[in-house]
Amino acid sequence: MDAILFLLFATLAVGCGINLVVQTHPISSALSLVGVMGSLAVLYLLLGAEFMAAAQMIVYAGAIMVLFVFVIMLLNAGAETRKARSKLALPLGAAGLFALLAILIFSVQALLPRTDPVRFGAFTGGTAKAIGQKLFTEYLLPFEVTSVLILIAILGAVVLARKEI
Amino acid sequence: MPSAVPLSWYLILSAILFCLGIAGFIFRRNIITVFMSIELMLNAVNLSFIAFSYQLRQVDGHIFSFFVMVVAAAEAAVGLAIILTVFKNRATLAIDDVSSMNN
Numbered sequence: 001m002d003a004i005l006f007l008l009f010a011t012l013a014v015g016c017g018i019n020l021v022v023q024t025h026p027i028s029s030a031l032s033l034v035g036v037m038g039s040l041a042v043l044y045l046l047l048g049a050e051f052m053a054a055a056q057m058i059v060y061a062g063a064i065m066v067l068f069v070f071v072i073m074l075l076n077a078g079a080e081t082r083k084a085r086s087k088l089a090l091p092l093g094a095a096g097l098f099a100l101l102a103i104l105i106f107s108v109q110a111l112l113p114r115t116d117p118v119r120f121g122a123f124t125g126g127t128a129k130a131i132g133q134k135l136f137t138e139y140l141l142p143f144e145v146t147s148v149l150i151l152i153a154i155l156g157a158v159v160l161a162r163k164e165i
Numbered sequence: 166m167p168s169a170v171p172l173s174w175y176l177i178l179s180a181i182l183f184c185l186g187i188a189g190f191i192f193r194r195n196i197i198t199v200f201m202s203i204e205l206m207l208n209a210v211n212l213s214f215i216a217f218s219y220q221l222r223q224v225d226g227h228i229f230s231f232f233v234m235v236v237a238a239a240e241a242a243v244g245l246a247i248i249l250t251v252f253k254n255r256a257t258l259a260i261d262d263v264s265s266m267n268n
Binding site for chain 1: 168169170171172173174175176177178180181182183184185186187188189191192193194195197198200201202204205208211212215216218219220222223224225227228230231232234235236237238239240241242243245246247248249250252258259
């Protein structure tokens with residue numbers, strides 16, 4: 001069952017990821033990204049990260065993507081227009097990317113020590129309680145610093161989106 | 166077919182998604198799509214964090230992943246505000262046309 005769920009949602013994630021890259025219209029790319037994030041949330045659940053799965057759906061697929069779709073519609077962004085560019089760029093870039101992917105996969109296979117297969121339910125430390133305890137004791141200072149970061153981001157967004165600039 | 170998948174498959178999936186993000190970042194010509202490719206790369210890294218967290222049976226990877234999510238939210242807010250400003254000033258979303266620092 002674990003393998004079926006993993007293969008199903010991994011395929012969905014990769015398919016949506018490819019669709020994100022090949023689509024020319026931004027709204028298609030945005031909806032593909034929502035698909036990637038949803039399938040990743042299921043994979044987080046399989047890895048025992050239930051709080052992160054919920055946060056992924058609410059923060060990423062909910063809040064951030066709504067912001068993206070809102071901006072796409074606000075700017076009335078159409079399909080991107082092709083411009084004349086070097087014929088060499090696409091094959092060279094694709095070859096380089098495949099080389100990078102091959103190196104990454106090889107290093108994962110070669111450097112990762114023997115591990116047990118991933119079983120659903122083997123790790124149950126990802127609950128909201130466990131994360132909250134860790135977050136408000138050991139990681140209290142980084143947590144407070146992120147609140148300042150969010151405040152700065154809000155101020156920056158307000159200043160940037162004002163009319164006068 | 167095996168009933169459970171090894172951990173390395175999760176890491177390979179993460180690598181594939183990261184490379185797809187790089188591909189979108191390099192090949193797309195729309196600012197918003199380029200920005201979404203960056204979000205895809207961040208998601209791929211989050212998957213790695215959570216996979217390692219499972220393997221080590223520690224919750225610290227989840228915390229890192231949580232912070233990545235917070236930073237991504239802040240980045241999206243500021244980045245989209247910048248995109249709005251660029252569009253207001255230049256009436257274009259193509260990154261080839263926003264090249265005044267290139268001269």
